[in-house]
Amino acid sequence: MAGWTLVKVALLSDCYPPRLGGIERQVHDLAHELVRAGHEVEVFTATTGPAGERGGVIEIEDGVTVHRLAIPLPNGLPVNPFAPPEVRRRLLAGRFDVAHAHLGVVSPFATDLVRVALGVGLPVAATVHCVLGRWVPVMRAAGHLRRWAGRGVALSAVSRMAAAQVREAAGGARVGVLNNGIDAAWWAAGEAGAADRSGADGIHVVTAMRLVSRKRPLALLGALHEARRQLDPSVPLRATVAGEGPQRRAMEAYVRARDLDWVSMPGRLDREGLRRMHHAGDLYVTTARLEAFGIAALEARAAGLPVVAPAGTGVDDVVEDGVDGLLVSSDAGVAEAVARLAGDDALRRRMRAHLRQDPPRQDWPATVAATLDEYRRAGAR
Template identity: 70%
Template sequence: MAGWSLVKVAMLTDCYPPRLGGIESQVRDLSRRLVAAGHAVEVFTATTGPGGERGGATTTGDDGVTVHRLAIPLPGGVPVNPFARREVRRRLRAGAFEVAHAHLGVVSPFASELVPVALGLDLPVTATFHCVIDRSVGVFRTIGHLARWANRGVAMNAVSTMAATRVSAAAGDAPVEVVPNGIDAAWWRDGAEVARPGHEPRDGRAVHVVTATRLASRKRPLALLGVLRGARQILDPAVPLRATVVGEGPQRRALERYVRTRGLDWVELPGRVGRDELRRLHHGADAYLTTARLEAFGIAALEGRAAGLPVVAPRGTGVDDFVSDGVEGLLGGSDVEIAGALAHLAADDALRAGLRQHVLTTPPAQDWAGVLGAVLGEYRRAGAPTT
């Protein structure tokens, strides 16, 4: 990027593809974007490679990212390696790195153990928190490692304002910046039609609500079905409604049972779909719905917003950073309020058209161009030679 000198980055992360998840995807995409901008990136992870690579195996992909696979044989491929510190120290010392970037969830033993290793080598360190530290704030303050990191110059950041506030509290009120996850906003928007003012976008068809989520209790998919059901009960029967809940996970059977026993035959559960298919769904839909409350960021909701969908979501999550109530969507404090907001949006064609026009003509600030600048700013704050 213009104005920045090139740096060599050691990414420290428990999880990395082919393992699936939000942190894994973000670390991979960030690494690729940095390499494409001319920086050098090597990833240190406890995740097994696509061909079973582990035990320190090192590969460099077509994307130019070098990956050190320090996984050990554990049941279920759990990304933990308590014996990796010495080998990682050796590789960091030999690699002439200029900054280490740790990526952390609520529980990240691998990356957490490597932060002191990098500090011991006098490497500048930045740490990104991709999680909601909520009930664990007291535990983190008692353990004290985040405050110690801050005292040793670690530049700490989190993916949303809500997440950063909690990390700061857990770190003894140390400064924590906001560095959001990144998306390719133009790609999600490509092919979407901007609604014309006054145009009735439904034309007699059902109002289509889309969700993309992991079907796991933390994401509250059963609550989401309850919100859909509540909205249907509020709506005028003359307004047709349908929903598509994309994703897989351990609660799938419970969702199928809920749909069957409560007569929600207008709700589809197609399973996991590819990015192209998800974009197509977004472009043909009218609203994006999420009921997740422990949402540090909300990448799926941001993708929906970038694709032109007004977002209906709980208030007080990471979604607040890119959805203002009545501007990019509607927010509610309780599930009852969220159901009411969704019903209001479904019933008001002009409101939907206006919100859609706004989100399609106002790209989100979390596009990769801005996010890369924020990441490099954190490298500079940590002490790396980036300017």
């Protein structure tokens, strides 16, 4: 196992594109980055394909083989309790070197497939992508993470905060930290010119999120409102909140009620649209407290934006307080930090200069290398 150079990997995930979400996107990008590095990758998922493909259909997308093991369920729910026997057959036939499961709080498909992979003798890595929070006692009582660790599964989570929770749920087992990855150079491309306009036409605060209560978008608007109150009235301030979701109507009502006509909500943006938004911005802000990692903050940091965020989340792995942005303890702290950065051109420019010179360590080559280390750890055990 230590002599591995190129490997054949089975990625196991309930969710995969065309579903939208953080796990889906990371598993997709990891698969393609592993292939780009010369490895073989096959994805096993309970998500239907773009045209509703399911029932074991196999697709090839840019060198990645995708096994669509979905069954017809309402809203395309990515669950298939009948998949294990067929996946077992395919894993045995595929001569894989390692299996890598990607898990949220509730991941019945990937959980079943960890057992299948162990049953056919594969080394298994398992990465938790979510905040367990109040589910820690439940998962500790269920015991599967502890049992997996006892059978040699290399457990990991996407941040130090998330890893601590997984460790507790797994009864103190070793849990690695496997940060998500991005193409840092792509996000930075064109940023140098954008940085030169910092504050030229007022301060532009940007953010991107799903407009759901877990991301606390109303708290974000409240922090922006308070930051505007604290900021010198002579400093123009505007904000762009990119994203879509069920909280939009409540947010629009909040904006109308408080005359926040300087806040725009353009809806969901694709990656190119997000990059353009970041390059037109001066700082990035989030009030989310249940961030296992904070991929949106990492993308903003890579694009050269100082980040304001609550401390004690996965964003701690992305942002060094006072260097890459400001980490705070409360919503009031978010408002104060936004007002401080908006009103201090020298601080903002100093941070942006640092961000241009010091790309994030979660670039894909480093993330792929760390992933392979987890595979070796699984194999060694």
